[in-house]
Amino acid sequence: MSAPPVQAPPAAATAPVPAPQSRRERRRQQRLAEREDGIPAEFYGLRRGTVPLLTGLAFVFAIFTLVPIAWIVINSTKTQANIFETFGFWFARPFSFFHNFSLLFQNVDGYGTYIQWFGNTVLYAALGGAGATALSAFAGYGFARFSFRGSRVLFYFTIAALLVPITALTLPLYLTYAKAHLINSIWGMILPSMISPVGIYLMRVYVDLSVPRELIDAARLDGAGEAKIFFRVALPLMVPGFMTVLLISVVAVWNNYFLPLLIFNINTRYPLTVGIGLWSERAQNSGNAQLFPMVVIGGLVTIIPLIALFLILQRYWRSGMLLGSIAN
Amino acid sequence: MAAISLRALTKVYATGITAVDALDLDVEPGEFVVLVGPSGCGKTTALRMVAGLERITSGTISFGDREVNDVSPRHRDVAMVFQNYALYPHLTVYQNIAFALENKHVPGPQRDRRVREAAEVLGLTDLLRRKPRQLSGGQRQRVAMGRAIVREPAVFLMDEPLSNLDAKLRVQMRSEVLRVHHSIGAATLYVTHDQTEAMTMGDRVAVLRDGVLQQYATPRELYDRPANVFVASFIGSPEMNLYEASLEEHHDGMAVALGSQRLGLPDQAYRAYLGRKVVVGIRPEDLGDPALDRLAGATAAGAHSQRSRATLTADARFAEMLGSEQHVFFSIDATPAGGATAAGSAGQAGLLADSEPNGVARLDPRSAIRAGGKVTFSVDTERLHFFDPDTGRAIEAAGD
Numbered sequence: 001m002s003a004p005p006v007q008a009p010p011a012a013a014t015a016p017v018p019a020p021q022s023r024r025e026r027r028r029q030q031r032l033a034e035r036e037d038g039i040p041a042e043f044y045g046l047r048r049g050t051v052p053l054l055t056g057l058a059f060v061f062a063i064f065t066l067v068p069i070a071w072i073v074i075n076s077t078k079t080q081a082n083i084f085e086t087f088g089f090w091f092a093r094p095f096s097f098f099h100n101f102s103l104l105f106q107n108v109d110g111y112g113t114y115i116q117w118f119g120n121t122v123l124y125a126a127l128g129g130a131g132a133t134a135l136s137a138f139a140g141y142g143f144a145r146f147s148f149r150g151s152r153v154l155f156y157f158t159i160a161a162l163l164v165p166i167t168a169l170t171l172p173l174y175l176t177y178a179k180a181h182l183i184n185s186i187w188g189m190i191l192p193s194m195i196s197p198v199g200i201y202l203m204r205v206y207v208d209l210s211v212p213r214e215l216i217d218a219a220r221l222d223g224a225g226e227a228k229i230f231f232r233v234a235l236p237l238m239v240p241g242f243m244t245v246l247l248i249s250v251v252a253v254w255n256n257y258f259l260p261l262l263i264f265n266i267n268t269r270y271p272l273t274v275g276i277g278l279w280s281e282r283a284q285n286s287g288n289a290q291l292f293p294m295v296v297i298g299g300l301v302t303i304i305p306l307i308a309l310f311l312i313l314q315r316y317w318r319s320g321m322l323l324g325s326i327a328n
Numbered sequence: 329m330a331a332i333s334l335r336a337l338t339k340v341y342a343t344g345i346t347a348v349d350a351l352d353l354d355v356e357p358g359e360f361v362v363l364v365g366p367s368g369c370g371k372t373t374a375l376r377m378v379a380g381l382e383r384i385t386s387g388t389i390s391f392g393d394r395e396v397n398d399v400s401p402r403h404r405d406v407a408m409v410f411q412n413y414a415l416y417p418h419l420t421v422y423q424n425i426a427f428a429l430e431n432k433h434v435p436g437p438q439r440d441r442r443v444r445e446a447a448e449v450l451g452l453t454d455l456l457r458r459k460p461r462q463l464s465g466g467q468r469q470r471v472a473m474g475r476a477i478v479r480e481p482a483v484f485l486m487d488e489p490l491s492n493l494d495a496k497l498r499v500q501m502r503s504e505v506l507r508v509h510h511s512i513g514a515a516t517l518y519v520t521h522d523q524t525e526a527m528t529m530g531d532r533v534a535v536l537r538d539g540v541l542q543q544y545a546t547p548r549e550l551y552d553r554p555a556n557v558f559v560a561s562f563i564g565s566p567e568m569n570l571y572e573a574s575l576e577e578h579h580d581g582m583a584v585a586l587g588s589q590r591l592g593l594p595d596q597a598y599r600a601y602l603g604r605k606v607v608v609g610i611r612p613e614d615l616g617d618p619a620l621d622r623l624a625g626a627t628a629a630g631a632h633s634q635r636s637r638a639t640l641t642a643d644a645r646f647a648e649m650l651g652s653e654q655h656v657f658f659s660i661d662a663t664p665a666g667g668a669t670a671a672g673s674a675g676q677a678g679l680l681a682d683s684e685p686n687g688v689a690r691l692d693p694r695s696a697i698r699a700g701g702k703v704t705f706s707v708d709t710e711r712l713h714f715f716d717p718d719t720g721r722a723i724e725a726a727g728d
Contacts, residue, residue: 214414217381220401221408222475223431236418324460324468325417 069303076100076297083292100297109288112267114298117275121254122305124186124271128193129250136196136245140203141234145216155204161197166258177263188263189271193253199245206241207234212326236321243316251306272302329392330354331515332378332483337387339373339539347373349539350387358513360506362530364520366562370539371519372411375487378517380404391483407476407514408485412492413468415460415475421447422456425474432479446478449508466497473505477512484509484516490525502529523563527551535559557607557665557720560713566612566655569687571662572717573608575601584608584712587662591638593709597725601714606723607665609713612655615640615689615705617697636710645685646699654693657685658703665717 074090075083077097086092104114143155166173182188211234219229235242257273264270270278276298283291332355339348348370355361363371376382378389380401389396396404407428416424425446429439447453450470460468469489476484489505490498506529509516520526526533527547535542535550535558543555554560560568573586575598582598583590586608598606618639642658664686689697689705697703714723 212412212414214410214412215416217379217401218408218410218414218475219416219427220381221379221404221406222428222479223402224427225402225431228431233416322417324463325415326412 072296072300076293076300078293078296080290080293083296096293097297100293101301103294104298104301108294109282109291111278111282112270112275114272114275114294114301116268117270117272118301120186120269121271121273121302124189124193124256124260125250125253127190128253129246131190131194132196132199132249132253133242133246135194136199136203136249137235137238137242138230139200140205140241141207141211141230141238143200143204144207145211145213145234158197158200162201170258170262174262183263184266184269185263186269189256189260189269192259193249193256196245196249196252199249202245202248203238203241206244207238210241210321211237212322214326240317240321243313247310247313250309254302254306272298276302330390331357331359331392332517333390334374334378335388335390337374337377337389338385339370339377339382340385347539348377351536351539351541353534353541353544355515355517357515360509360516360518360529360531362518362520362526362533363536364523364526364530364533364562365536365542367521369536371521371536372487373539374536375408375485375517375519378483379406379408379485404483405479405481406483406485407479407481408487409472409476409489411488413460413472415468415471417460420457420459421452421463421471421474424460424471425452425456425478428475428479442478442480446474449477449511450474450504465493466501469493469501470504473508477508480512481514484512484514486516486518488520489518491520491522498525505529524565527563535562537562553722554609554713555722557609557715560609560715560722564611566688566690568713569610569612569615570665570715571608571610571660571686572605572665573662574605575603575714577602584709586640587660589640589660589662591640591707591709591712593712594636598714598723600726601723605717607715607717607720609715610687610707611711611713612688612690614708614711615691616708617691617695618704618706620692620695621706636708638707638709640705640707642687642703642705644697644699644701644703647697649693652693654691654695656689656691656697656699656703658687658689658705659685660687662686665715 071088075088077095077100078086078092079094079096079099082092082094104118107113139158143151143158177183177188180188182191215233215237216229219233224232254271255273256271257277260269260271260274261277264274267275267278276295279288279291279298280295282288283295332353334351334353337348337351337353338346340346351370351374353361353363363374365371373382377384380396380399384397391404391406416427419427422443425443426439429442434442443456444453447456450473452467452470452474455463455467455471460471463471469492472489486505490501493501502525505518518529526535527550530547532544533547533550534544537558543550543559545553545555550559550563554563554568557570561570571586573584575593576583576585576590578590578592582593582596582602584593584606618637621637640660642660644656644658646657648655648657691697697705715721716723
């Protein structure tokens with residue numbers, strides 16, 4: 001059995017297509033080929049109208065999730081007064097996006113600067129996310145490809161950790177942190193972020209599916225040490241899973257509100273979540289209404305790096321990594 | 329001293345299943361030994377134990393005079409070709425082949441020379457910069473071989489390396505593997521379930537069944553003198569015809585009672601079993617067309633062959649013409665004895681049990697024997713095989 005060709009030509013092309021040259025054209029061809037691989041919806045045996053109905057429902061749901069994002073984009077261009085006095089889903093003069101944006105670099109009310117919190121968040125997310133991804137890759141590979149005494153029990157513990165809500169751990173966590181002098185320490189934020197039960201679970205499943213045992217056996221017989229096998233043979237095959245875990249972990253740290261709220265009481269250590277939360281609270285309760293536009297644009301700027309990260313990592317989610325390695 | 333020697337090698341899985349049972353096997357330096365058996369007979373497990381990928385329950389494995397039981401696969405210096413190739417998909421052909429040398433810290437220029445030599449031997453020189461996914465099945469198989477031979481190992485293991493190739497390529501690669509083997513001369517242990525591969529490739533062949541070694545001999549000897557019913561039916565295609573029979577007094581000599589028919593035996597070699605039940609085995613090619621036999625008999629050693637000829641009347645069900653030979657599937661009123669599968673491929677043809685053929689003859693294509701109705705075969709009674717029905721072991725002819 002030979003593996004299917006990497007680049008299946010588009011079946012039943014209407015006109016003879018010249019050999020695809022550009023990268024873009026090749027991608028398009030590949031997408032076409034992938035579509036050819038699927039079973040057309042009309043062959044699923046569904047009743048007529050089911051597919052349009054489901055598509056419609058999905059569309060409604062998509063609108064539902066996109067509405068807040070549209071709102072935040074629109075309102076980031078408004079002055080404080082207009083946020084409250086004009087229709088929420090349309091623009092209003094004056095256009096104050098750049099003015100609002102400039103406020104993010106100033107310490108408006110003496111409680112902290114957005115740009116500093118942004119820097120903190122980037123630091124925590126980068127170190128925490130990278131650490132979580134690396135540890136998940138090691139642990140997932142270990143669980144998937146080594147059997148050692150207690151490996152099952154340990155893995156069950158990992159799964160169990162998925163089920164415990166962090167809020168249930170507030171008090172013990174705080175007390176432990178106090179004893180360990182981790183209150184107001186950036187390590188208090190970063191170290192726990194490196195532990196990702198979801199990441200470990202995902203990596204284990206991914207390694208099971210994508211790193212064949214034979215390949216590891218072959219590398220062992222080829223005289224490679226375990227570390228070399230991991231980095232040279234297994235890791236390249238784990239890239240899509242690795243990137244997924246990286247994205248999940250970075251997003252988790254980026255959006256983490258509860259842990260930094262608990263451990264930081266110095267404004268300059270805050271990440272964005274806590275900082276914007278503080279602004280929001282002061283805008284509502286302390287009469288600092290000039291903070292409202294900053295909360296809005298701050299929220300918008302906060303999500304942009306995550307979207308960028310997603311777009312950057314997207315190229316790593318591809319299939320067919322194993323083509324040619326294993327027969328059948 | 330043997331290059332590989334296995335002593336009482338045993339593997340019992342945690343589930344209590346014995347995969348390999350007290351296997352003794354010696355592979356001489358430069359020898360090509362095939363381990364063959366039906367699927368699940370423990371041959372791959374045995375090979376993986378030799379490689380160090382599977383823990384040994386008991387017994388010893390030695391390479392030369394060095395016992396390797398507790399040596400990790402990394403330090404055993406064995407090369408292995410996997411059934412599914414197990415190429416590193418993200419590395420080029422060159423890097424795949426060089427990987428082992430890299431691990432051994434072979435200096436650059438020497439590494440490069442050896443990779444290129446291996447590629448030369450296998451005809452991969454033009455493909456060195458490709459990735460495995462850009463190769464055909466046969467080319468991938470070659471890369472897997474290249475990765476193994478570049479190491480110049482003392483011990484070479486192959487786990488069904490040809491089973492993923494199509495039939496034509498498989499035949500081609502058989503001679504290729506042997507050519508490579510002769511050029512590197514390493515002791516080789518080759519696992520397959522295909523008896524044709526075993527017969528054509530092995531210097532010696534070890535037949536394994538349920539983890540137990542059945543016979544370890546040259547292909548010729550396996551074919552001519554199978555040690556038991558299992559080997560007799562496993563080796564050879566089409567399979568040997570095996571029937572329950574008994575040995576009787578007949579005129580002045582002995583005969584085999586096969587259903588309602590008697591086949592006179594040329595000598596008294598099996599007198600010890602007179603009056604007892606036996607299993608008789610007849611190779612399909614030892615059945616012939618009497619008309620053609622007479623033509624052949626007129627030429628040479630006729631007198632002798634006439635003496636050892638008996639006839640067998642059977643009901644011919646259907647025939648397969650292969651061009652170079654024809655297979656006539658027939659039934660006789662004897663009970664087939666349990667071989668690997670009773671009637672071989674014939675079973676699929678008959679819908680009704682009583683119409684199923686229980687034997688096959690391999691005839692010259694010029695033979696006029698056709699399917700449908702009674703036919704008479706000549707039987708070369710010197711080449712009958714006898715087995716003890718209780719133990720399944722071959723009955724040795726008494727010396728004459």
